[in-house]
Amino acid sequence: MTQAADQILTVAQMQAAEQALIDNGETVESLMERAGAGAADWIWRLAAGRPVTILCGPGNNGGDGYVIARVLQERGLSISVVAPMEPGSEAAKTARDTWGGQPVDTAHGEVFVDCLFGTGQSRPLSNELVGTMRTLAASHNLRVAVDLPSGVDSDSGALLNDNLPEYTLTIALGAWKRAHWLMPAMAVMGERRLFDIGVGPVEDAIQLARRPGLSPPDADAHKYSRGLVGIAGGDMAGAGILAARAAQHGGAGYVKLSSPHSHPDLPADLVHDDSGDIASLVSDERMGALLIGPGLGQTDTARRKLTEVLKSGIALVLDADALTLLRPEMEIAFPGTVLATPHEGELDRLCKAFGIVAEGKLAKAAALHESTGMTVLAKGPDNVLVGNEGTRFFPPTSSWLSAAGTGDVLAGLAASRMAGGRSAFHAAEEAVQIHAEAARIAGPAFSAVELVNAIPAAYAQFL
């Protein structure tokens, strides 16, 4: 179901949603007044009595800036407005006239408020404008972007100029935009807050991932009812062990690692099938989900294992080497129960293998889902999940996750959630957030093993 508070809109969807409000009796002016007053509340808290400088552009984002100037001035704050361009829209002109002050050429204060451009940003900023913005940003300790940082493309999250300022806070107006959750724009926004102006649910909108609601095992649970996860390992035992460890902590009751290689760190509580025989793994009728890829290798044996696993009809997580080996001619019994978890390089390789030409992470993941039927989690600093249930974006996670082996941990978690009965889509939605929470708990500079060890505490956060 579409939830208005979590929806993420394109510029066209936002404009249609605003038009719907106007058709119901609002005006651009009344919406601007509400949006500006809402943003002013946040800036008021941040400023705590200190002076505020507002950079106003020619469109309605600039109009919001004049409303903010008026509201904060009425509350007694010292406000300077810098306006390198005259208001162009009627609503912005009205907002400036109602403010009634005189813009200045430059100012030094504590809080810089960027109301230069919002969703209407259609091209890179001129050198002069970007220079003004950089100078103002550099001379204020706190920086607030209203709706979006200027210089950001709302639909793609691309940065249209180099060296844009970084913000303390970004206040989304009316609804989230894609750029709030996509790299590289996401990285400059600081904290994100949404101010509601009454926009209703938009059909087919991308949603922000829901916080997982986990529960302890049922009172009469046994290891198989909690889920049996199989890990089809291969040449490098370490990656399989990491994934298996994560699966053990991810809710499943039983984890079986099939790998022909032993390893000195093989935990005593992990069931290890050292025959590496894939047929016995896929013929186990209790198998809830299988993970294949971490440590699999790319040999003929690895390809044969992957082919068999794909045909098995068991719910699958495909990661790492399995994604490199996957080809369109391989038969997938039930693509709807398969989750693929590519990082950027694997996503590009998959697109090439499947003849997909698309620009950007979202378009690539959507095309891959469309072409294969698999649920696709495109990983990285921004996570994009596309499946039959729709599309999800995620809050930013810890950049300390950029360490070898953390992807194996995520794949193990996802397999564990699937073995416990979640769909590929919901398993991925939960796994990303348990993984992110474990990273937060593990703190800085953790290794993949330390990340795994933090999973139980992360799990507890969602019980």
Ligand SMILES: NC(=O)C1=CN([C@@H]2O[C@H](COP(=O)(O)OP(=O)(O)OC[C@H]3O[C@@H](n4cnc5c(N)ncnc54)[C@H](O)[C@@H]3O)[C@@H](O)[C@H]2O)[C@@H](O)CC1
């Ligand atoms: N439409 C509405 O009902 C509401 C809109 N609101 C605000 O309005 C914003 C969107 O307003 P607009 O559509 O007017 O768009 P913007 O205020 O983002 O600016 C668009 C204007 O800037 C020009 N422009 C774009 N890129 C430029 C560049 N690089 N250099 C110079 N000029 C450039 C465009 O030609 C256009 O005139 C939202 O982000 C939000 O802040 C809010 O006030 C809430 C209500």
Ligand SMILES: Nc1ncnc2c1ncn2[C@@H]1O[C@H](COP(=O)(O)OP(=O)(O)O)[C@@H](O)[C@H]1O
């Ligand atoms: N800069 C970053 N910020 C946040 N998360 C990141 C970042 N870089 C990588 N990650 C996450 O870390 C994991 C890395 O996975 P992957 O690239 O498959 O690594 P590996 O194969 O070594 O396990 C993914 O979950 C990814 O989303």
Ligand SMILES: [K+]
């Ligand atoms: K802005």
